[in-house]
Amino acid sequence: MSAEVTQASSLRRLGRSGLLTTPVGIGGSPLGGMEGLYGHDTSHEDGVATAVRALTGPFTLLDTSNAYGNGRSEQRIGEAIRNLGGVPDGYLVATKVDADPTSGAFDRDRVLRSFEESTERLGLDHIDLLHLHDPEGHISVDEALGRNGAIEGLIELRDAGLAGSIGIAGGAAAEITRYVETDHFDVLLTHNRWTLVDRTANELLDRARALNMGVINAAPFGGGVLARRPRPGDRYAYGLGTAEQVNAAERIATFLGTVGIPIAAAALQFSVRESRIDTTLIGASNPGRIDEAQRLLDVKIPDEVWVELDELTPARTHWIND
Ligand SMILES: NC(=O)c1ccc[n+]([C@@H]2O[C@H](COP(=O)([O-])OP(=O)(O)OC[C@H]3O[C@@H](n4cnc5c(N)ncnc54)[C@H](OP(=O)(O)O)[C@@H]3O)[C@@H](O)[C@H]2O)c1
Known part of the structure; x- marks a missing residue:
């Protein structure tokens, strides 16, 4: 079976992982029905239909995690x-290992269990790209790196060929930079910190690039605010x-309205x-x-609009800065 459109010319290499993907991938968080984050629930049928379209549409990466929707995202994708x-x-299916939802444990053993749960739900025995997910708030970098720590579990899975490549996925930019600098990870996933209204990830992107890691930027719409007025x-x-x-x-959407460009197109292309x-x-x-995302990529945005968008970016004090 092959994806509907797999334009080799548009494939990009995810740094030293060697994995190839289209410039846009689909995130499986909203399809798991996470009302608290997105302001609406997603039915099982819509979640499965979205996953089917993601797997057969113009893009070749689908990202999920053990925790999205308490496992519903992986079940629907499965x-x-x-x-x-x-x-x-x-096609690449990526998922993430998460802390134990009950005990909060996030050590080697939990990583192995999390992987087993994910592969069972997805119906896969190999994961192309497996991230350590949101360690901040659960464990310190030193705990993750220590004996029987989470990173040991991930490396074990990669060495056994069960995970193709391993990544670090999280928010807090300073802490995630420390994970990047361990040089254990093939890929970085950062989110909400390189968008039309935030540049917190600037130094993090530089560090990951210097180490030849693959770089994934998630949430160019800031969870939805930059996808519409x-x-x-x-x-x-x-x-x-x-x-x-x-x-x-709001100011950006108003300006773009005067030049006939949807804010979602600028938000997506800013990252791409x-x-x-x-x-x-x-x-x-x-x-x-x-399919809408493909159309947003096709919108022509003149250079002078990018200059104006730069000027409308909030000052650094208003970024997430974490
Ligand atoms: N720590 C991590 O590892 C981490 C953190 C954040 C994100 N991620 C990954 O990155 C993916 C992307 O992040 P995200 O989903 O949180 O944020 P996002 O892509 O910035 O925003 C998603 C939201 O934007 C809405 N949207 C998209 N296009 C739209 C349009 N044209 N008009 C109106 N609304 C539109 C979607 O609405 P609908 O729901 O109506 O479709 C969805 O609720 C996640 O799904 C997840 O896979 C990972």
Whole structure:
């Protein structure tokens, strides 16, 4: 089986992992029904249909985690994979190991159990790209690196050939930089920190590039605020961001309206055009979003619009800065 459009010319290498992917990938967080983050639930049917479209559409990366929707994201993606008779050739499915939801444990043994749970739900025995997910808040970098620590578990899975490559996926930029500098990881996944209204990840991107890691930038829409004109009550980055970032999104949407460019097109292309980023992950909870993303990539954005967008970026004090 092959994906509908696999334009070799548009494939990018994820740094030293050697994995190839399209410049955009689909994030499986909203399709798992995470109302607290996105302001709406996603039905099982919509979640499975979104995963089917992600696996057969124009992009070749689908990202999920053990924890999204308490396992629902992986279950729905697993159902989609079974419905299709397998993962399309050349397609990458990435997931992440998470802390134990009950005990909070996040050591080697938990990493191995988390991997087993994920492969069972997805119906796969090998994961192309396996990330350590959001260690911040659960364990220190020293604990992760220590004997019987989480990193030992990930390396064991890679050495056994059960995980193709391993990555570090998380928010807190300073702490994630320390993981990058261990040089154990093939890929970095950062989120919400390189967008039209935030540049917190600037130094992190430099460090990852210097180590020839693959770089994935997730959430170019800041969880949805930069995908359409902001609405009252909107929060940037699930509430991690500042009120000024939402105000800036409003100003940006107004400016782009005067030149006939959808804010979602500028938000997506802002990440895709950055040379230090290999691929950009967008979340979707209905199949139409995936074809829409292809159309957003096709919108022409003149140089002078990028200059104006730079000027509309909030000052550094208003970024997430963490
Ligand atoms: N720590 C981590 O590892 C981490 C953190 C964050 C994200 N990620 C990964 O990156 C992926 C992307 O992040 P994200 O999903 O949180 O954020 P995102 O891509 O910035 O935003 C997703 C939201 O934008 C909405 N949206 C997309 N296009 C739209 C449009 N044209 N008009 C209106 N709304 C639109 C979607 O709405 P609908 O729901 O209506 O489709 C969805 O709720 C995640 O799914 C996950 O796989 C990883």
